Amino acid sequence: MQQAQVCIVGGGCVGLTLALGLAQKNISVLVLDAGKAPMPLSEQYNMRVSAISLASQQLFESLSVWSEIVTNRATPYSAMDVRDADSFGKIAFDANSLDLPELGHIIENDAIRFALYEKLQAYSHVTLAFDSRYSTIHQTETDVLITLESGMPVMSKLLVAADGANSGVRKLFDMPLSFWDYDHHALVATVKTDLPHEHVARQVFLPTGPLAFLPLNEDNMHSIVWSTSPEHAEQLMAMDTKAFNKSLSAAIDMQCGLCEVQSDRAVFPLTMRYAQQWLKGRVVLMGDAAHTIHPLAGLGMNLGLKDAAHLIQALSSEQGEFAAHALLREYERTRKLDAQKHIAMMQGLKELFEGNNPAKKLIRGLGLSMVDNLGPIKNLFVKQAVGQ
Structure with missing residues (x-):
């Protein structure tokens, strides 16, 4: 059986940022992703880019990965x-x-993802399982058991869903979603x-x-x-x-x-998406699994990175048990309020x-x-x- 304190489903930019932050706090992590492992940039520009804010830059600097990101075709504006x-x-x-x-900087998403992936290779208590899918997930009051399609069981204290706008984990645990078509x-x-x-x-x-x-x-x-x-x-x-x-x-x-x-x-x-519930037992949502907004202000990636920063802080707290329910509820409350504010702002701007x-x-x-x-x-x- 594979064991980790935190299992992150989703190896995108936000999921890997969380993994790196937790790894640097000596928290064991397993990242599970059905897709291919990140690769270096090709000669052609990738069409998916993000406007990385100064606040997000500061997060990457605190994780000692900004120098690797910024040298890979990042463009300051x-x-x-x-x-x-x-x-x-x-x-x-x-x-x-x-x-x-x-x-801020305009950066191809693949450049951010690859830099994070490379940085994570140095941590022995991090397992990166790409080309891997889960078949079942069950949780108790104290643990989450994930069974992979390969048959391998994974036991963790917390499951973080960073698996995108159409999150399979969110659907599996029937966490209600508000949405509307822009x-x-x-x-x-x-x-x-x-x-x-x-x-x-x-x-x-x-x-x-x-x-x-x-x-x-x-x-x-x-x-x-x-x-x-x-x-x-x-x-x-x-x-x-x-x-x-x-x-x-x-x-x-x-x-x-x-x-x-x-x-x-x-x-x-x-599509605007907003999960009404971000925490269910020992399963927590972040990034696009929790919220998606209109790209007119370029805030989507930055909101997800703020989720990661808050969750790193909550999980590295030395107050009592690991992944204490009170700390996770505080993460949910704080980040839901911020997401609500930005969703309302984007809708107002779009209509105006x-x-x-x-x-x-x-x-x-x-x-x-x-x-x-x-x-x-x-x-x-x-x-x-x-x-x-």
Whole structure:
């Protein structure tokens, strides 16, 4: 029988961050993932990237893995430009005015995952079981027994579900979920532009949804996330390359010159998910298994990393028994409140910036201009954007 104090189901960025944090606290960990083990980056950019906030950077620095992450095609962005296509509203800010070296980094998810995976190899009390699936999970008041498809039993004191938005563990333990369809699909691709990005993260709110241009480590390369109606997304996917480039250049208002897509285009539906219960006995949820939100502010990965940071702190507490119920309940309470706040904020922004209603246009224009011109309000906005 394999034994570990914590079994983490899901070897993505959030699950591996938790594993590394626990390993450094001398807590034994088993990571179970049905997929392949992380691999080094290929020459082509991966289309799944994240805007890593300063708060998330600080977490990675505390785990001594940031230097490995940041040297692997990570791109700092030093300014943000957010504007409404249908009004005069705009807000812009940069790192220099805030006495910061940068506002954050754009990093391919695979780069984060591989750096964490490599770091975990050094810990003898960590078992990384990729290409492995569980067949059954049972829990008692004191333990969780996981039986793998191979027949091997695994005993742990706590099971952490970090297995994504469609979490099998969450379904298995019948942990209730609230959700709604954002009525948006996100189209992602890698794009080259005539003009350099100058390390500026750009976002334009179009009537059908927001379009983000995120700078990559080559001066003219961007990762785009175009959130739009399902019908429009279907039209964009059906376009030939020339027509798509033309539509994209017009949508971003030629801020970086002509656009030329460099990769395949992929599209996926956007759904808000919020687990009403994050803790059931000795099973706890985190990351996308607990919450998913609209990508318009790039907060998804950072919210999951905050879950990991709080759970590391809770499980490394020396107050009484390991994984005490009171500490796990405090984790659940704190993180649920933060997730609720961000879900409400994203829904409000989506509704405000959607459509052509004249009253909305006026509110958007006045609101963005007010934020851009009033120092205290702008500072609050910026602190939220950089995760502080």
